[in-house]
Amino acid sequence: MFKGLGGLGDMTKMLSAAKEMQSKMAQLQEEMDNMTVTGEAGAGMVKATANAKGKVKALDIxxxxxxxxxxxxxxxxxxxxxxxxxxxxQAKAAEEMQKMAAEMGLPADMKLPF
Known part of the structure; x- marks a missing residue:
C-alpha cells in the first residue's frame, strides 16, 4: 500500500541537510564580518584592513x-x-567556504554559495 513512499525519508533527509547548510552559511556570513585581513603596499607604508567580505575597515599610512x-x-x-x-x-572567504563544504561532506571543488 505504501510502496511508493520509500523515497520520502530521503527527501526529509535532504531537506534537513539543506536547512543545516543554510544555517551554517548564515553563521559563516556573520563570522566573515569579523574576520580581518590586511593588504599592504609600498613595503608596508600603506596598509588597508578589510573584513573577509571585502569591506575596508581601516587604513594606515x-x-x-x-x-x-x-x-x-x-x-x-x-x-x-x-x-x-x-x-x-576573497581568498579568506573562499577558504572558509571550502572548510564548511568539507565539514558537510560536500565535494572539495563545489562552489558555495551556489
Missing amino acids: APSIFSAQDKEVVEDLILAAISNAQDKA
Whole structure:
C-alpha cells in the first residue's frame, strides 16, 4: 500500500541537510564580518584592513610619505593596498567556504554559495 513512499525519508533527509547548510552559511556570513585581513603596499607604508567580505575597515599610512609632490604616488599606494586587502578577503572567504563544504561532506571543488 505504501510502496511508493520509500523515497520520502530521503527527501526529509535532504531537506534537513539543506536547512543545516543554510544555517551554517548564515553563521559563516556573520563570522566573515569579523574576520580581518590586511593588504599592504609600498613595503608596508600603506596598509588597508578589510573584513573577509571585502569591506575596508581601516587604513594606515606612514607619515613619512606625505608631501605634495608625492600625491599621485600616495594615491596609487592606497589603491594598491585596498586592492591587496580585497584580494586577501576573497581568498579568506573562499577558504572558509571550502572548510564548511568539507565539514558537510560536500565535494572539495563545489562552489558555495551556489
